[in-house]
Amino acid sequence: MLFSELKCKDVINMRDCKKLGRISDLEFDQCSGQICKVFIPSGNKFFNLLCTEPDICIPYKDIKQIGPDIIIVDIRC
Template sequence: MLFSELKCKDVINIKDCRKLGRVCDLEFDPCSGCICKIMVPGCNKLLGFLNCEPNIVIPFRDIKQIGPDIILVDIHC
């Protein structure tokens, strides 16, 4: 899967069925080349920069499924 395909998928938290946003960045392990974490923007799109929070960082172990349109994660917010 390409990053361009991954960043078009909505990230959904299965704990509360809340849409977190879309993938904006990835963190790789430089030795193994494996993905360690994905990041989702923390900004509220309605208020823009007035209500910006740091990115939501999701460890790869918390990704439960990557489907054709969404990524399901299990995190505590």
Template sequence: MLFSELKCKEVINLRDCRKLGHVTDFEFDQCSGCICKLIVPGGAKWKSFFSCDTDHVICYNDIKQIGPDIIIVDLPE
């Protein structure tokens, strides 16, 4: 899967069915080449300038399924 395909998918939290947004970045392990974390911005872009919304950093273990349109994650928030 290409990153351009990954960032078009909506990220949804399984616990409360809340839409978190789209993937904007990821972190990977340089030694293994595996993706460790996905990064999704926290909140609306225009609002984040005036508030202190933090990004959602989603560990690989919290990703439950990557489907054709969505990424389902299990975050305790």
């Protein structure tokens, strides 16, 4: 799967069924090449200028399923 395909999927938290947003960035382990974390912008950002909240950081281990349209995660908000 390409990153361009991954970032078009909605991320849903399975604990409360809320849509968290879409993946904006990834963090890789330099030694293993594996994905460590995914980042989702928080709040409504207008050109990334008006939002002071940090991005939502989700450890890769908390991703439960990647489907054709959504990514299901299990995190506490």
